[in-house]
Amino acid sequence: MDSSxxxxxxxxxxxxRDGQHxxxxxxxVPQLRAYAxxxxxxxxxxxxxxxxxxxxxxxxxxGYARLDDVTMLETVREALPAxxxxxxxxxxxxxxxxxxxxxxASCGADVVRIAAHCTETNVMRRHLGIARELxxxxxxxxxxxxxxxxxxxxxxxxxxxxYGAQAVGIMDSAGHYxxxxxxxxxxxxxxxxxxxxxxxxxxxxxxxxxxxxxxxEAGARVIDACARGFGAGAGNTSLEVLVAVxxxxxxxxxxxxxxxxxxxxxxxxxxxxRPPVLDSASLASGLAGVFSGFKLQVxxxxxxxxxxxxxxxxxxxxxxxxxxxxxxxxxxxxSLKAAS
Amino acid sequence: MDSSxxxxxxxxxxxxRDGQHxxxxxxxVPQLRAYAxxxxxxxxxxxxxxxxxxxxxxxxxxGYARLDDVTMLETVREALPAxxxxxxxxxxxxxxxxxxxxxxASCGADVVRIAAHCTETNVMRRHLGIARELxxxxxxxxxxxxxxxxxxxxxxxxxxxxYGAQAVGIMDSAGHYxxxxxxxxxxxxxxxxxxxxxxxxxxxxxxxxxxxxxxxEAGARVIDACARGFGAGAGNTSLEVLVAVxxxxxxxxxxxxxxxxxxxxxxxxxxxxRPPVLDSASLASGLAGVFSGFKLQVxxxxxxxxxxxxxxxxxxxxxxxxxxxxxxxxxxxxSLKAAS
Numbered sequence: 001m002d003s004s005x006x007x008x009x010x011x012x013x014x015x016x017r018d019g020q021h022x023x024x025x026x027x028x029v030p031q032l033r034a035y036a037x038x039x040x041x042x043x044x045x046x047x048x049x050x051x052x053x054x055x056x057x058x059x060x061x062x063g064y065a066r067l068d069d070v071t072m073l074e075t076v077r078e079a080l081p082a083x084x085x086x087x088x089x090x091x092x093x094x095x096x097x098x099x100x101x102x103x104x105a106s107c108g109a110d111v112v113r114i115a116a117h118c119t120e121t122n123v124m125r126r127h128l129g130i131a132r133e134l135x136x137x138x139x140x141x142x143x144x145x146x147x148x149x150x151x152x153x154x155x156x157x158x159x160x161x162x163y164g165a166q167a168v169g170i171m172d173s174a175g176h177y178x179x180x181x182x183x184x185x186x187x188x189x190x191x192x193x194x195x196x197x198x199x200x201x202x203x204x205x206x207x208x209x210x211x212x213x214x215x216x217e218a219g220a221r222v223i224d225a226c227a228r229g230f231g232a233g234a235g236n237t238s239l240e241v242l243v244a245v246x247x248x249x250x251x252x253x254x255x256x257x258x259x260x261x262x263x264x265x266x267x268x269x270x271x272x273x274r275p276p277v278l279d280s281a282s283l284a285s286g287l288a289g290v291f292s293g294f295k296l297q298v299x300x301x302x303x304x305x306x307x308x309x310x311x312x313x314x315x316x317x318x319x320x321x322x323x324x325x326x327x328x329x330x331x332x333x334x335s336l337k338a339a340s
Numbered sequence: 341m342d343s344s345x346x347x348x349x350x351x352x353x354x355x356x357r358d359g360q361h362x363x364x365x366x367x368x369v370p371q372l373r374a375y376a377x378x379x380x381x382x383x384x385x386x387x388x389x390x391x392x393x394x395x396x397x398x399x400x401x402x403g404y405a406r407l408d409d410v411t412m413l414e415t416v417r418e419a420l421p422a423x424x425x426x427x428x429x430x431x432x433x434x435x436x437x438x439x440x441x442x443x444x445a446s447c448g449a450d451v452v453r454i455a456a457h458c459t460e461t462n463v464m465r466r467h468l469g470i471a472r473e474l475x476x477x478x479x480x481x482x483x484x485x486x487x488x489x490x491x492x493x494x495x496x497x498x499x500x501x502x503y504g505a506q507a508v509g510i511m512d513s514a515g516h517y518x519x520x521x522x523x524x525x526x527x528x529x530x531x532x533x534x535x536x537x538x539x540x541x542x543x544x545x546x547x548x549x550x551x552x553x554x555x556x557e558a559g560a561r562v563i564d565a566c567a568r569g570f571g572a573g574a575g576n577t578s579l580e581v582l583v584a585v586x587x588x589x590x591x592x593x594x595x596x597x598x599x600x601x602x603x604x605x606x607x608x609x610x611x612x613x614r615p616p617v618l619d620s621a622s623l624a625s626g627l628a629g630v631f632s633g634f635k636l637q638v639x640x641x642x643x644x645x646x647x648x649x650x651x652x653x654x655x656x657x658x659x660x661x662x663x664x665x666x667x668x669x670x671x672x673x674x675s676l677k678a679a680s
Contacts, residue, residue, distance in 0.1 A: 178589065179550065203546075205588075206581045210519065210550035228619070241546045241618060244627055248545075249518060258650065261620040268619065277615050278581060279568070279608065280601040287584055310598060 009246070009253055010196070010222045012111075013044045013239060015267055016076065017090050019230030020052035021293050022272060025065035029075050031271055032067075035227070036079035038266045042259030044239075046111055048088035049076040052232070052293070053323075054115070055089055055104055056096035061326070069100065073107035086110035086137075093123050094324075098130045105134040117322055118142040118170070121156040121163070128164040138166050139222070141198055144322055145170035146177055146289055150188035158192045167222055169198025173293075173323070175234055175286040178207060179214035190219035200224035201237040204286020206278055208237035209245055216251055227267035228275045233285060233292035235276025240264040284310040288317025297326060301333045311336055349586070349593055350536070350562045352451075353384045353579060355607060356416065357430050359570030360392035361633050362612060365405035369415050371611055372407075375567070376419035378606045382599030384579075386451055388428035389416040392572070392633070393663075394455070395429055395444055396436035401666070409440065413447035426450035426477075433463050434664075438470045445474040457662055458482040458510070461496040461503070468504040478506050479562070481538055484662055485510035486517055486629055490528035498532045507562055509538025513633075513663070515574055515626040518547060519554035530559035540564035541577040544626020546618055548577035549585055556591055567607035568615045573625060573632035575616025580604040624650040628657025637666060641673045651676055 016032055032049060039047050049072050051057045051065040058065040065072070076087055088111040089104045101112060112131045114124045124140050131138035140160035145153055157168040170185060182199065189197050199215035201208035201224070212223050225242045229235030240260045243253055268275060276282075281295055290298075290313050298316070302309035315332045356372055372389060379387050389412050391397045391405040398405040405412070416427055428451040429444045441452060452471045454464045464480050471478035480500035485493055497508040510525060522539065529537050539555035541548035541564070552563050565582045569575030580600045583593055608615060616622075621635055630638075630653050638656070642649035655672045 178553075178585065205585055206543075206546070206549040206578060207585070209546040213518075228617075238546060238618060240620065241623055244623055245518065245545055245547070248627070261624070261650065265620050274614065275617050275619070277568075278578060279615070280580065280605050283581055283584055284601070287588070310601065 008221060009216065009251055010045050011239065011243060011253055011255060012046045012048065012088065012222055012224045013039050013226070014048045014224050014236060015039070015226040015230050015239065015271070016047065016049040017054070018052060018236050019226050019271060020065065021232035022230055022276060025051050025058065025063050027271060028066055029071065032072060032075045033079045034270060035263065035267055036076045038263035040080050040085040042263050043255045044085050044260070046088045047076060047080060047085045048090060049073060050089050053092060054096055055091040055100035057092065070103065070107055073104060073109060077108040088113065090115060091127065092116065093127050098127065101127060101130050101134060105136055109136060111137040111139060113139045113141055115141045115143055115171070118145045118148050118153060119156065121159045124160060125163045128160065132164045138164050139198060140165035140168045141200065142170050144173045144291060145185065146172060146174060146181070147320060150185045153185050154188040154192035157189045161193050161195055165195065167196040167198055168193055169200070169220065169222065171200040172202055172211065173291050174289045175202030175204025175208070175292055176289040177211050178205065179210050182211045182214045183218045186215045186218035186220045196221040198222040198224070202231065202286070202292050203229055203234040203236065203276070203278060204282050204292065209241050212237050212242055213245060213249060216246065227264040228272070230267055230272055231276060233276065233295040234278040234282035281309055281313070284313040288313040290316045290321065291323045293323060294326065294329060297329050301329050305333045305337045307333050307336045307340065348561060349556065349591055350385050351579065351583060351593055351595060352386045352388065352428065352562055352564045353379050353566070354388045354564050354576060355379070355566040355570050355579065356387065356389040357394070358392060358576050359566050359611060360405070361572035362570055362616060365391050365398065365403050367611060368406055369411065372412060372415045373419045374610060375603065375607055376416045378603035380420050380425040382603050383595045384425050384600070386428045387416060387420060387425045388430060389413060390429050393432060394436055395431040395440040397432065410443065410447055413444060413449060417448040428453065430455060431467065432456065433467050438467065441467060441470050441474060445476055449476060451477040451479060453479045453481055455481045455483055455511070458485045458488050458493060459496065461499045464500060465503045468500065472504045478504050479538060480505035480508045481540065482510050484513045484631060485525065486512060486514060486521070487660060490525045493525050494528040494532035497529045501533050501535055505535065507536040507538055508533055509540070509560065509562065511540040512542055512551065513631050514629045515542030515544025515548070515632055516629040517551050518545065519550050522551045522554045523558045526555045526558035526560045536561040538562040538564070542571065542626070542632050543569055543574040543577065543616070543618060544622050544632065549581050552577050552582055553585060553589060556586065567604040568612070570607055570612055571616060573616065573635040574618040574622035621649055621653070624653040628653040630656045630661065631663045633663060634666065634669060637669050641669050645673045645677045647673050647676045647680065
């Protein structure tokens with residue numbers, strides 16, 4: 001790799017944002033501070049923080065976070081030494097607004113991820129523009145990206161760049177990909193845009209690290225991961241395993257692995273009851289291509305109705321349900337119950 | 341794939357043997373029976389059972405199993421319906437003897453794995469011969485196979501076939517491989533022998549499933565796995581994830597996935613305190629290429645001496661320590677303590 005911006009590899013640490021899904025967004029100030037200090041000491045370049053669904057998402061439907069956005073951002077900002085790790089935030093337009101972006105900027109956010117369903121880049125336009133005006137690094141990510149193909153993803157990413165995105169990419173929100181599928185999509189996106197390409201994996205098929213390596217080898221240059229895989233369902237890409245495997249694969253980063261293992265041990269001990277487990281529900285969810293964040297609600301609704309949760313995941317997959325359509329879980333459970 | 345014996349894919353379920361490492365070989369009769377029934381109902385072709393280190397290995401140095409070999413084998417034999425899953429056993433010459441093989445045959449074992457360090461196939465010769473005389477299916481596996489290269493492994497496997505092995509292959513005992521390394525080795529072995537080739541993975545680098553798929557795509561036809569990855573350290577290849585991913589990758593098996601998920605849920609609930617976790621110690625062990633079974637002893641010895649366990653793994657890796665050399669753990673801990 002040469003040293004041009006497109007060739008530098010950035011590991012984007014989503015522990016304090018995507019990990020929140022695993023604890024119903026209940027991380028507190030000492031937890032945020034301790035992890036941010038440890039991650040920064042290891043040289044992690046970006047520490048993302050917030051409600052699991054991003055800025056403005058704390059709500060009755062999705063779940064209230066323990067802390068408001070300002071408290072979360074100010075805590076992490078103070079914990080990150082000047083000139084060390086940058087602070088990232090995540091926002092889905094609709095849950096978050098332009099006002100949330102301005103607030104995040106005033107709290108010292110450096111990088112903002114604007115996210116939308118994989119075929120809906122157009123909804124990001126205004127917020128990518130606001131992020132650029134605020135002089136944040138504006139990134140765009142496509143959710144549930146397995147639901148469309150490589151050409152469409154490349155076209156959506158090209159459009160996001162037109163809207164001002166300075167990095168673009170895809171999330172495997174359901175943990176559905178196998179490496180060859182990642183390779184095909186990242187290849188198409190890398191060919192279509194001239195900004196760094198992002199990949200964000202989940203581990204429902206035990207492929208999060210392998211998929212991330214496939215993404216890097218296809219040209220992706222921003223890879224998301226969480227300490228010990230902290231995240232919903234089967235969890236995210238394990239940050240420390242990713243970095244170790246990147247180093248072994250000849251893709252160097254500036255991250256100090258022993259320091260990163262200390263940060264992961266701290267996360268394991270202090271942020272989570274237990275690390276994510278790839279259990280049968282998570283596997284069924286990944287196979288069916290269902291958003292990882294649905295798992296606990298599916299298990300609760302299926303359990304209450306006496307319906308096989310694996311059939312609920314399969315039917316949700318057939319209906320191509322996406323995040324925000326949680327109400328359909330109950331409808332699917334009722335229809336399976338009626339048919340049984 | 342055509343239907344010749346070399347093209348059929350056999351998933352070899354090591355839950356009740358390799359999983360024993362995670363519970364100090366303490367599985368009891370109801371646990372063995374319940375899992376064997378569930379695995380067989382799902383159509384798993386081979387159910388392996390025994391002490392984690394195989395026939396004859398129950399001992400003070402390695403750890404006593406709760407049950408003797410005859411009790412374990414008779415329990416599983418009775419639980420497997422006639423004509424359904426075959427019963428497998430594992431044996432390392434030295435821990436096990438010819439008498440152990442005869443006893444296993446009289447208990448109804450169908451398949452026997454003879455194992456040796458990756459460069460020591462010669463020590464398998466007599467026992468492979470005995471297994472053939474007993475009309476068992478004789479398989480040979482090379483332990484800690486990352487410690488030598490593709491050509492040497494192919495040569496060792498070729499020799500095992502000369503000695504009578506009807507299937508041969510490699511174990512990634514330390515969980516050290518990345519997929520390309522598996523591809524290279526399996527390619528070389530498949531070219532060298534005309535019997536089915538075996539791959540057995542561990543998950544220390546989060547690559548157990550990806551490595552197993554790489555092995556299949558390079559021509560391996562017997563793949564080991566354990567329910568929920570039950571096994572030492574970071575665990576083995578997850579059986580149910582492997583089968584799901586094989587099916588998605590176009591490599592069919594005759595295993596019923598919903599039934600397999602029920603077996604995995606039973607294993608999760610009844611065989612293990614908790615599923616294996618890919619923690620920092622397991623990651624360090626895999627990176628250093630240290631046998632997965634050393635983990636608990638390293639953590640205990642390092643903890644008692646106040647030495648960083650990650651440094652102990654690194655030094656054990658540099659010394660190329662293999663299973664059976666557990667005494668060196670204390671020596672390494674003492675030397676690191678003295679140097680600190």
